[in-house]
Amino acid sequence: MAYLIPSLRLWLVTLLVCVVGYTLLVLTFAQSVAPFRANGSIIIVDGRAVGSELVAQKFTSDRYFWPRPSAADYDAMGAAGSNLSPTSETLAKRAADTVARYGATPANPVPADLVAASGGGLDPHISRGGALYQVRRVARARGIDPAAVARLVNDGAIVPGGPFAPDPIVNVLQLNLALDRVKP
Incomplete structure (x- = not known):
């Protein structure tokens, strides 16, 4: 005591x-x-919060760039990777559906980051290659010159790791907001 x-x-x-x-x-x-x-890196447009730079959002319209798939269905409260094994039929079907959604062919394969979810399921970035892969679809849906859309992708690309991770990435929300500012 x-x-x-x-x-x-x-x-x-x-x-x-x-x-x-x-x-x-x-x-x-x-x-x-x-x-x-x-x-929280909240992006404000016209006085309204439209999202965070740090958390992916679901975009399904052809007018927008699509993010990586999310095992958490883009719900920040349930952020988690999938616990499905690489041999899972569910995972294989989801990947096949995603590949079909992008219209990929053996001659025009979809970049891996557009098919595989990130570890937390909420990665707001895609590779520059993944964004460029979507340029034709987005440009066609918006009636914009594909070269102008590709310029937006290249202008928005960053290299966060410098020489240690030299592959450029693009924030999907910021890219889509830049698209909304472009007049057809």
Whole structure:
């Protein structure tokens, strides 16, 4: 019993320092250094939140670029990869349906990132090659010159890993918002 009161005091101090103090310190630092990122990277268009740079959204219209498939059906509350094995018939059917949706052929194979879900199921980026693969469909649906759509893809491509990961990627939401600003 002699150790109970000092132990409770130590627990309370540790709780205040490690949980409350540390959380406030990190939150204050993040809000002062990078408030856009600290608040979820929410993109606002005409005063309305349209999505986050960090979470994929479902686009199904031919007028838009489509993101990677999502095992979580693009629900951030259920972010998770699929637990289906590579030999799963369900996974094979889903991949076959996706390949058919893109109209892929042996002569024009679909890029792998457009068929396979990311680890968390919410990756907001696709490869530049995956975006360029969709240019003709999007341009045709919008009545826009495919070269103009390809320019949007190339202008929006980033290389986040520099020389360590040199493959460019494109944020699907930002690319689709840029498309909406283009007049046919």
